[in-house]
Amino acid sequence: MSQLMIKVGMASCGVAAGAGDVWKAIEEYMANNAPDVTLEKTGCIGMCSYEPLVEMKSAGKDMITYGNITAEEVITAIEAHLNNDAEKLESVAKRIIPRVETLDKQSRIVLRNTGIIDPTSIDEYLANDGYKALEKALKNMTREQVIDEIKASGLRGRGGAGFPTGLKWQFAYQAKDDKKYIVCNADEGDPGAFMDRSVLEGDPHSVIEGMIIGAYAIGADEGYIYCRAEYPMAIRHLLIALEAAEKLGYLGKNIMGTGYNFELHIKEGAGAFVCGEETALMASIEGKRGMPRIRPPFPAQSGLWGHPTNINNVETFANIAWIINNGAAKYASLGTEKSKGTKVFALAGKIKHAGLVEVPMGTPLRDVIYEVGGGMLTEKPFKAVQLGGPSGGCVPKELLDTIVDYDSITKTGAIMGSGGMVVMDESTCMVDIAKFFLNFTQNESCGKCTFCRVGTKRMLEILQRITEGKGEMEDIDKLYELSENIRKTSLCGLGQTAPNPVLTTLRYFKHEYIAHIQDKKCPAGACQALIKFEIDPDKCVGCTLCARRCPVNAITGTVKQPHVIDQDACIGCGACEAACKFGAVIKS
Amino acid sequence: MDQKRPEIDAIIDRYHGKKGVLIPLLQDVQKLEGYLSRDSMQYVSKHTGVHLADIFGVATFYTMFRLKPQGKHVVRVCKGTACHVSGANLITEAIRSELGLKKDEDTTDDGNFTLMEVACLGCCSLAPVIMVDDTTHGKLTPDKVGGVLAKYK
Numbered sequence: 001m002s003q004l005m006i007k008v009g010m011a012s013c014g015v016a017a018g019a020g021d022v023w024k025a026i027e028e029y030m031a032n033n034a035p036d037v038t039l040e041k042t043g044c045i046g047m048c049s050y051e052p053l054v055e056m057k058s059a060g061k062d063m064i065t066y067g068n069i070t071a072e073e074v075i076t077a078i079e080a081h082l083n084n085d086a087e088k089l090e091s092v093a094k095r096i097i098p099r100v101e102t103l104d105k106q107s108r109i110v111l112r113n114t115g116i117i118d119p120t121s122i123d124e125y126l127a128n129d130g131y132k133a134l135e136k137a138l139k140n141m142t143r144e145q146v147i148d149e150i151k152a153s154g155l156r157g158r159g160g161a162g163f164p165t166g167l168k169w170q171f172a173y174q175a176k177d178d179k180k181y182i183v184c185n186a187d188e189g190d191p192g193a194f195m196d197r198s199v200l201e202g203d204p205h206s207v208i209e210g211m212i213i214g215a216y217a218i219g220a221d222e223g224y225i226y227c228r229a230e231y232p233m234a235i236r237h238l239l240i241a242l243e244a245a246e247k248l249g250y251l252g253k254n255i256m257g258t259g260y261n262f263e264l265h266i267k268e269g270a271g272a273f274v275c276g277e278e279t280a281l282m283a284s285i286e287g288k289r290g291m292p293r294i295r296p297p298f299p300a301q302s303g304l305w306g307h308p309t310n311i312n313n314v315e316t317f318a319n320i321a322w323i324i325n326n327g328a329a330k331y332a333s334l335g336t337e338k339s340k341g342t343k344v345f346a347l348a349g350k351i352k353h354a355g356l357v358e359v360p361m362g363t364p365l366r367d368v369i370y371e372v373g374g375g376m377l378t379e380k381p382f383k384a385v386q387l388g389g390p391s392g393g394c395v396p397k398e399l400l401d402t403i404v405d406y407d408s409i410t411k412t413g414a415i416m417g418s419g420g421m422v423v424m425d426e427s428t429c430m431v432d433i434a435k436f437f438l439n440f441t442q443n444e445s446c447g448k449c450t451f452c453r454v455g456t457k458r459m460l461e462i463l464q465r466i467t468e469g470k471g472e473m474e475d476i477d478k479l480y481e482l483s484e485n486i487r488k489t490s491l492c493g494l495g496q497t498a499p500n501p502v503l504t505t506l507r508y509f510k511h512e513y514i515a516h517i518q519d520k521k522c523p524a525g526a527c528q529a530l531i532k533f534e535i536d537p538d539k540c541v542g543c544t545l546c547a548r549r550c551p552v553n554a555i556t557g558t559v560k561q562p563h564v565i566d567q568d569a570c571i572g573c574g575a576c577e578a579a580c581k582f583g584a585v586i587k588s
Numbered sequence: 589m590d591q592k593r594p595e596i597d598a599i600i601d602r603y604h605g606k607k608g609v610l611i612p613l614l615q616d617v618q619k620l621e622g623y624l625s626r627d628s629m630q631y632v633s634k635h636t637g638v639h640l641a642d643i644f645g646v647a648t649f650y651t652m653f654r655l656k657p658q659g660k661h662v663v664r665v666c667k668g669t670a671c672h673v674s675g676a677n678l679i680t681e682a683i684r685s686e687l688g689l690k691k692d693e694d695t696t697d698d699g700n701f702t703l704m705e706v707a708c709l710g711c712c713s714l715a716p717v718i719m720v721d722d723t724t725h726g727k728l729t730p731d732k733v734g735g736v737l738a739k740y741k
Contacts, residue, residue, distance in 0.1 A: 013711045016724035048713030191668035194710035229615075229652055230709060232722060270611050270650035273707060287610035288642075289649040305607070348670035348712030355713050386669060422669045422712070436672050440707070446649075549730065551685040573681050575730055 001059055003036040004081050009053040009115060011044035011201045012233045013194070017051035018070070025071035026078065035082055043202020045115025046356035050097055056081050067097040105372045107334060109342050110195075110318040111358045114202035119237050122244035125205040131250050133324035137213045138258045141324075146217040147173060150320065152328035154340030159185055159276070159313035160391065160417045161493070162339075162406040168310060171300035172218040175308035180220040183304070183311040184211055185281055186227040186234070189273040190389030191440060193420030195344040196314035198356050200227065200234035203318070204241035208264065210317030212250065213324060215262050218310050222263045226281055229268045238266050273390075273444035277492045278311045280446065291446045292492035313418065315344055335361030339405035349386075349422040350377045359404065366400040369423060380425040383524075384508070388417025390437045390444075391497030393504025394430060413504040415497065429526035430509040431516055435463040437501035441494060452495030455486040459502060466513060468529040469520040476513060479506065525587055528572035532588050535576075537562035539584035546576035546585060593631050595620055600635055610638060610646055614653060623654040651706070659695045659702035661740045663720050668708030670715040679716050680705065682730035686737055700741065 008014070008023050026039055045053060050067030054074055057063040058081050066077060073092050080088035117124035125131070137146050151166030172180060184207060188196040200207060207225070215223055227235055242264060245251045253261045267285050274280045275290040282304050284290035303309025319341060323331045332340045339361040345368060348354050352374035359368055365385060369375070376382055384394040393414035395402065402408050409416045424433070442456040459482050465471045483499030490496045506513065515521050522530040535546070535555075542560040547553075554570045557563030565576070577585040599616045603609040617632060618624050624647050633640040647653040665671075665680050683689075683703055687696050695702045711717045714726025718736070725736050 012724055013714055013726070016711050016714050016717065016726040048711075051714070188710070189707060191672075191708035192670050192712055193708070194712055197710040230706070267608075268612065268615070270615065270646075271652040271707075272650050284611065285608055287608040287646070289645050346712060348715065349673055354670075389669070420669070420712075422673065424673055428673050433669075433673075436669070444707075549682075549685075551681040573678055574675075575678055575681060578675075578678065578730060 002038040003059055004078065005038045005040070005055075005057045006078070007040045007042045007055040009043070009045060009051060010041040011115075011198060012231075013044060013048050013198075014051045014053065015233075017048075019052035021071045022052045022054060022069060022074050025074055029075050029078060035078070037078065037082075040118050041120070042116060043114045043119045044198040044356060045103075046111065046198070046358075047097070047353060048355035049353055050355075058082075065097050066092065066095040069095045105367075106358050107342050107360050108358045109322045109331075110199060110206075110315050110344050111356065112203075112322065113206060114198055114356075117203065119202050119204055120240050122205060122241065122248060125203070129321075129325055130205055131209055131245075131321075133321035134209050134212055134250060135256055137216060137324055138256055138260055143173060143217050143219065146213060146324070149328045150217070150323060153319075153323045153331040154328075154335070154338075155316065155319055155323065155331065156339065156406065157312060158315035158319075158343070158418065160388065160415060162416060165312060165316055168300065168312070169214060169217050171298070172220075172308050172310035175300055177308050179222075179307045180218055181304045181307055181309040182211055182215040182218060182220040182223040183278075183281070183285070183309060184223070184225040184317055185276060185278070185311055185313045186225055186231075187269050187276045187281060188228060188231075188314070188418065189276050189444075190391075190418055190420045192346065192348055192386065192389055192422040193418050194346045194348075195356060195419045197231050197234055198346075199314055199318050199344075200231065201237055204234075204237045205245065206318045206321060207314055208238075208241055208245055208251070210320030211264065212255070212262055213320050214310060214312065214317065216260060218308075220310070221261050222265075224265050224267050224285055224304075226267045226269060226275070226285060229270060235266060235268060242266065272446075273440075274446045274492070274494050277494060280492070281311065282309065289446075291448050292494075294491060315419070336403065336405045338407055343404055343416070343419060345404075345419045345421045347373045347421050347423070350380070350425040350428075351375070351423040352377050361405045362403050364401050364403050365395065368404065368421070369400070373423070376423070376425060378425065380427055382423065383426050383428060384424045384430065386414075386422040386424065386433065386501075387420070388415040388497075388500070389420050390441045391415055391493060391500055392417045392420075393500045394424070394433065394508065395504075396508040398508075413500065413507055415500070427524055427526065429467075429522050429524035430505040430512045431463065431467055431522075432524075432526050434502045434505045435460065435467055438463055438498070441498040445494065445498075449490045449492075449495055451482075451486045451489040452491075452498065455482050456495075456498050458482055459486075459499070463502070466516045467522070467527040469516065469527075471513075471517040473514075473517055475517065476506065476510075528574075531572050531574075532567065533565055533570060533572065533574065533576060534586050534588070535563050535565055536584045536586055539582050541582055541584075543581070545579050545581070549575045549579040551575060593628075596628065596631055597635065600632065610643070611650070614643070614647060618653060622658045623656055657695070657699075660700050661702070661721055663701055663703050663718060663737070664706045664709065665703070666707075666709040666711070666715070666717045666719070667705045668710075668712060668715070670712035671708075671717055674715040676716045678730050679718060679728055679733060682733040683718070683737070686734050701737070 280290040540562040547555040
């Protein structure tokens with residue numbers, strides 16, 4: 001072992017935070033000084049708010065994790081470790097993060113390797129029990145035994161709907177056809193969700209292994225991973241992983257000498273949220289417009305090119321190898337009666353430790369947010385947490401003791417969804433959030449069902465009116481009526497769940513709608529048409545910064561003289577408030 | 589129209605005989621010009637036998653296909669939930685004012701930048717986020733936008 005091992009988190013969120021510069025600095029340092037150092041890339045450990053993250057382990061010592069570290073500081077840290085330089089170590093000590101604390105509260109099954117191994121190295125995956133489950137399934141288990149094991153584990157589809165995975169496999173297994181397909185849905189389109197991206201970037205083999213086991217169980221010899229094109233690094237890592245797995249005989253003809261053949265392809269999506277729906281996804285793989293169709297026939301009877309097809313999402317597949325290796329009973333010992341195992345959540349929004357977490361089913365939302373997530377980002381109090389993206393809803397603080405399982409979350413009006421969890425504080429307007437999601441679904445509706453196509457548009461117009469202070473009380477009734485009709489008359493999940501963000505905000509935050517309609521006020525101060533910015537002439541020093549930042553040139557004034565905002569021209573964007581260093585811009 | 593387009597022929601050849609390849613084929617054609625021109629779509633239709641209506645149907649369904657020329661650099665502003673609650677609108681405004689784009693414009697007059705709003709980029713913990721070409725920039729404020737774009741001017 002080298003004197004010092006260094007790992008840099010190089011998932012796309014890490015790179016966006018500056019991990020590339022850190023990596024380059026280390027490489028340069030190594031080229032110039034040739035120290036006894038091993039440098040490795042890894043995926044996302046989940047502590048995204050601390051990116052760039054660097055781990056350093058000196059021989060014979062505990063590992064130290066540095067967060068929010070700069071290129072300059074990382075070199076100081078390396079020198080400190082190499083030379084046992086206490087003074088230098090002291091100077092970077094502020095970057096050391098108590099890694100164990102945040103990770104101890106989690107149970108990592110899906111994320112078992114993410115952020116630990118180098119995702120581009122199959123050897124590291126193999127060293128962590130990689131492809132052992134595949135070997136066990138192919139050599140020691142019948143197809144029926146694999147399906148029974150997954151059934152006994154209680155695993156339910158992690159894409160959102162929560163259908164029992166073992167049962168889904170059984171349907172595809174029972175379908176009679178010479179040709180069957182298995183598909184991995186990696187079209188993670190929910191705004192606010194990035195679980196699947198992190199797994200694909202950080203541990204692609206775990207998904208591939210799960211897919212091969214699934215393919216064996218149902219009797220498929222060909223598969224597709226349908227991945228969003230917005231995830232270039234995930235696609236890159238998948239391609240590297242496929243090639244390596246093929247080379248070592250885990251994919252292709254006569255896998256591990258068992259006579260079983262399986263071919264796997266990557267399909268890049270082209271940007272359409274509705275393709276997360278399974279029939280739309282299959283149409284897209286076939287090269288058509290991604291429009292959902294009526295079920296039945298279900299994909300298990302007639303899917304890709306008319307053949308039986310089984311579709312699961314990334315997180316579901318990432319659980320499979322662990323279950324085969326550790327046994328269904330161990331998996332089922334985690335969680336609640338009807339929701340077994342763990343769930344990965346992407347924590348984002350106004351939360352201290354934004355990132356990726358995996359907790360056992362049954363954990364209260366409060367613990368996920370306040371213990372694992374570290375609580376609120378600022379002093380502004382918690383208002384709601386959004387679960388399930390555009391198909392989900394906002395859960396208010398009164399319901400924070402709701403536990404994480406499919407049924408309990410559905411009772412609140414939200415859905416478990418794929419795992420996006422966006423925390424909102426008092427500065428978030430709930431009518432605006434409802435409008436935000438409606439805008440999204442309205443844009444992404446494929447247009448096939450009239451109520452989804454036109455109804456969401458009408459709802460959006462109503463919400464637009466309300467946020468502009470032009471709403472009427474009858475609008476609330478119209479929202480309920482449209483919601484009900486859209487839910488009843490849409491073919492696929494996109495339309496059926498599109499009203500959820502509006503319904504949940506109406507259920508828990510109706511007073512905010514009423515404040516917009518009757519008082520013409522936005523209590524959160526977020527709706528641009530209902531807020532007013534003014535400059536306090538006593539505080540303004542005439543620095544002109546606000547006038548330069550204003551996108552519509554609504555601010556006038558001469559240098560060193562108080563400036564004035566032209567209220568007719570102002571669009572209420574708040575750029576002046578953000579720019580002012582003297583607190584002279586007042587929002588009302 | 590009857591002119592030979594060897595670079596498109598090469599793409600068609602590459603996908604010849606494979607099933608379900610219309611989308612990747614069009615993605616490759618789009619890479620040639622930065623968008624799908626009417627001529628290119630007609631050419632693909634003529635030389636693959638796929639109906640022009642099917643090609644146009646696919647091209648208009650998916651957001652990655654563009655029917656208008658685009659700038660040298662593409663600036664994607666994330667409008668995911670986390671970015672929305674962290675002020676993505678202000679970032680869009682700042683980019684528009686930095687690039688001098690008017691209300692309905694998305695490409696600068698010099699053809700250097702095209703601005704797009706996109707669904708979640710999946711870097712929610714760094715919200716608000718933009719992606720310029722293939723590079724993601726996170727934890728932005730309206731102040732920082734100028735500095736980021738300057739690198740691409």
